[in-house]
Amino acid sequence: MKQTSTSSLTSNSRYMTKLNLKAIALLFSLAICCYACQSNEQQEQQLSVTKISNNLWKKTKAKKKDKREGPHNFFALHHSLRTRAGEQAPRYEVNYKQQAFQKALRLNQTNSKARKQLDWIERGPGNVGGRTRGLIVDARDTTHLTWLVGSAGGGIWRTTTGGEDWTLVTEELPNMATTTLATSAADPNIIYAGTGEGFDEQMIRGDGIYKSTDGGDTWSVLAATNNSPQFNNVLRLVVDPADPNIVLAATRGDFRVQPDTSATTTIGQIMKSTDGGVTWRAVFGTMDDPSNTFGDAVQQIVADPTDFNILYASVRDAYILKSTDKGETWAIVFDARETSIGRMEMSISPVDNQTIYFGAETNSGAVLYRTQD
Secondary structure, three states, rough: HHHHHHHHHHHHHHHHHHHHHHHHHHHHHHHHHHHHHHHHHHHHHHHHHHHHHHHHHHHHHOOOOOOOHHHHHHHHHHHOOOOOOOOOOOOOOOOHHHHHHHHHHHEEEEEEEOOOOOOOOOOOOOOOOEEEEEEEEEEOOOOOOOOOEOOOOEEEEOOOOOOOOEOOOOOOOOOOOEEEEEEOEEOOOOEEEEEEEOOOOOOOOOEEEEEEOOOOOOOOOOHHHHOOOHHHHHEEEEEOEEEEEEEEEEEOOOOOOOOOOOOEEEEEEEEOOOOOOOOEEEEEEEEEEOOOOOOOOOOEEEEEOOOEOOOOOOOOOOOEEEEEOOOOOOOEEEEEOOOOOOEEEEEEEOOOOOOEEEEEEOOOOOEEEEOOO
């Protein structure tokens, strides 16, 4: 009896074990199926959202009938508002804002009537910082907490607290597109500021180059750049760290909204001064139609951190240039004319001047390049 009972118990145990294993396997299969269904459902939902978004985008684009709508046409609209009927372009002279500002200052000085003091309260907006394009750290401050920054449309600002507080230092400047700043280690009191971005026609145009000889407290326009079409847009500045009088500027002429059937003109240049900005001469130039928004304009200049004789410049849609004589002559070291590369921004390694990186925008996104020779 004991043997029979033991045998029965053993059989029952084996049977129950098989049932448990089958149950576990069944539950595991059900769990996998549920997870797969859920994943497929989520994937289908994501694809549906994408398709819906695309459909909505297509519908939105289909509804847009007036081609004049959109912020990208701001410059064209502004151009038409300043152009008289029957004429092709405004009559305003080059750097007319600077001239009008100087005239207003003269009239203000000769006006004998006392100016009435008005109490103003700032009401905002206080949350629109804009774009910061230029930045230098004041070498006179050993704490490195004093900076000067140039904005795309708000002038030059200074902080002495490492960015906690800011003060506008260019209230007397008629142009607020102070997009590039440069100084020399030989004299940090001398600072140059270029106006006008010049990357496309939607941006604020400039009025030449301004200079400060007191570390940014006061500024004055360089007369040679004030009434020159060559300095309508100053994209970048570099200054010799051993001589603050040697300055190079990447500039672009004014944008032309109306197409021109005449010969192409010089739109991008590298200008050089050896007397602190009193006089300038062109050391490189590109030819294109001024109505071409993204023409072959010189958009950046960088200097070798160990040797100012060696300079690099990027030309949009075209190539990268190199100079070994402080910008007197230039040679192509990277040709991008047969690629989809547009704007290029370079950076030289501070510990190895043979290593240079540049990021470039393309038709499909962006790409990063590096050279070590």
